[in-house]
Amino acid sequence: MSDPTAEPTGPDVAPAASAAGVPTPDDPSAEPVDGSELSVEALLDDVERLTAERDGCLDRWQRTQADFENSRRRLQREAADAAANATGRLAEDLLPVLDACDAAIGHGEAGVEPIFAALLQVLEKNGLERIDPVGDVFDPTRHEAVLHEPAGPDDDPALSTVTEVLRIGYAWKGRVVRAAMVKVRG
Numbered sequence: 250m251s252d253p254t255a256e257p258t259g260p261d262v263a264p265a266a267s268a269a270g271v272p273t274p275d276d277p278s279a280e281p282v283d284g285s286e287l288s289v290e291a292l293l294d295d296v297e298r299l300t301a302e303r304d305g306c307l308d309r310w311q312r313t314q315a316d317f318e319n320s321r322r323r324l325q326r327e328a329a330d331a332a333a334n335a336t337g338r339l340a341e342d343l344l345p346v347l348d349a350c351d352a353a354i355g356h357g358e359a360g361v362e363p364i365f366a367a368l369l370q371v372l373e374k375n376g377l378e379r380i381d382p383v384g385d386v387f388d389p390t391r392h393e394a395v396l397h398e399p400a401g402p403d404d405d406p407a408l409s410t411v412t413e414v415l416r417i418g419y420a421w422k423g424r425v426v427r428a429a430m431v432k433v434r435g
Contacts, residue, residue: 337421340377343368344419344427351417380418380429382411387433391418391425396432409435 350365369377380391387394387409395415411431418429 333422336375337424337426340372340375340419340421341426343372347372347419348416376422378420378423380420380425381414382418382429382431383414385411387411387431387435391420391428392431392433393418393428394433395430398432398434400435409433 347365347369350361350368353361354365369379373379382388382392392411394409396413398412410433411429412434413432414429415432416430418425419427
C-alpha cells in the first residue's frame with residue numbers, strides 16, 4: 250500500500266507540472282529555470298516587440314487626445330457662432346422698434362428720445378452699426394437706391410453720391426442686416 254502523504258512519482262508527474270506552466274527538465278520546448286541559456290536575440294526581439302507595441306499605444310493615445318482637443322475647440326466655436334447668430338437675430342428683430350422710435354422722434358415725440366438712445370447705445374455696444382450715408386459714395390453692398398436724380402454740372406459723372414436717406418440701414422458686427430434705402434445723384 251502506498252503512503253498518501255508521499256510525493257507522487259512516476260511518468261504522470263511531468264505532464265501535470267508542465268500543464269501547470271512550470272517547466273520540467275524533460276520538456277524540450279521549455280526554457281531553463283535558471284535563465285542561463287536564454288537567448289539574447291529572443292530577449293532583444295521581445296524588447297523590440299514591446300517597444301513597438303508601446304509606441305503604437307502612445308501614437309493612438311496622442312491621436313485620440315488631438316481629436317478630443319479639436320472637437321472641444323470646434324464645439325466652442327460652434328457655440329460662440331450660435332450665440333452670435335442668436336444675438337444678431339435679436340438685433341434684427343429690434344430694427345422695426347428702432348424705426349418706430351425714429352419715426353416718433355421725427356414727428357416731435359421727445360419722450361421717446363431717451364428710450365431710443367438707451368436702446369441704440371446697448372445695441373451699438375454689442376455690435377450694431379447704423380448706416381446713415383448722406384454725402385457718401387453709393388455702395389450697392391450697403392445701400393439700396395430707390396430714387397435717382399441726374400448729376401449736376403459740378404458732380405463727377407463716374408460717381409453716384411447719396412443725397413438723401415429714406416430709411417436708415419444697419420449692420421451687425423460688420424455684416425449688413427438691412428441696407429440703407431437712399432436717393433442717389435449721378
